[in-house]
Amino acid sequence: KNEVEQSPQNLTAQEGEFITINCSYSVGISALHWLQQHPGGGIVSLFMLSSGKKKHGRLIATINIQEKHSSLHITASHPRDSAVYICAVRLTGNQFYFGTGTSLTVIP
Amino acid sequence: DGGITQSPKYLFRKEGQNVTLSCEQNLNHDAMYWYRQDPGQGLRLIYYSQIVNDFQKGDIAEGYSVSREKKESFPLTVTSAQKNPTAFYLCASSIASLNEQFFGPGTRLTVL
Numbered sequence: 001k002n003e004v005e006q007s008p009q010n011l012t013a014q015e016g017e018f019i020t021i022n023c024s025y026s027v028g029i030s031a032l033h034w035l036q037q038h039p040g041g042g043i044v045s046l047f048m049l050s051s052g053k054k055k056h057g058r059l060i061a062t063i064n065i066q067e068k069h070s071s072l073h074i075t076a077s078h079p080r081d082s083a084v085y086i087c088a089v090r091l092t093g094n095q096f097y098f099g100t101g102t103s104l105t106v107i108p
Numbered sequence: 109d110g111g112i113t114q115s116p117k118y119l120f121r122k123e124g125q126n127v128t129l130s131c132e133q134n135l136n137h138d139a140m141y142w143y144r145q146d147p148g149q150g151l152r153l154i155y156y157s158q159i160v161n162d163f164q165k166g167d168i169a170e171g172y173s174v175s176r177e178k179k180e181s182f183p184l185t186v187t188s189a190q191k192n193p194t195a196f197y198l199c200a201s202s203i204a205s206l207n208e209q210f211f212g213p214g215t216r217l218t219v220l
Contacts (some may be wrong), residue, residue, distance in 0.1 A: 004150065033208065033209065035211075040213070041196055041198075041213065041214040041216070042211065042212075042213045042214065043198060043200075043211035043214075044211070045208055045209060045210060045211070048207075048208040086150070086151070088150075088151075095153050095156065095166060095167075096153075096209070097150070098143075098150035098151040098152075099150050100148060100149060100150045101150070
């Protein structure tokens with residue numbers, strides 16, 4: 001059983017396109033974390049949010065607690081955005097549960 | 109520069125050998141974590157520590173051991189009891205337990 005589901009699993013876009021990655025979860029959470037994993041394996045924290053919306057540069061993350069859903073948007077996508085995007089949820093207790101990731105490829 | 113370092117980047121081990129993966133942080137974070145990543149699966153928690161000299165098992169602790177003698181360091185030992193140790197191992201830290209996590213570059217362990 002996976003508490004976190006991401007869609008799509010794989011995504012290919014043309015440079016400049018608007019991109020949406022979705023994350024759904026099945027239980028109540030206290031926070032949600034969006035992460036970016038580069039081809040070399042390193043992981044970078046993008047956002048942590050528990051309500052509403054956050055924006056950083058071309059990245060926007062939203063969360064709807066009632067619908068148990070979060071989205072990560074990338075505006076004006078660029079080849080350097082190519083990476084795996086991972087959603088993780090914080091349940092009660094002391095750990096996060098991670099989705100399997102969305103692999104994004106942006107073509108010039 | 110503040111951050112988390114892991115060493116080595118690549119590690120090869122013969123079956124039956126124990127091996128220790130290093131994780132060091134200079135972010136002054138209290139909490140540290142070890143995760144395992146396998147193809148097609150989400151990160152899974154091996155062990156975590158909320159404070160020096162204290163640590164708890166995660167979902168897949170069998171065959172692993174850790175220590176937290178210093179705030180900066182959280183080494184992971186993969187023992188011979190771990191049945192399938194070949195994987196990518198990631199260390200992370202956060203200011204306090206369950207806050208935003210910051211990750212190291214990872215260690216790729218291959219058992220020959």
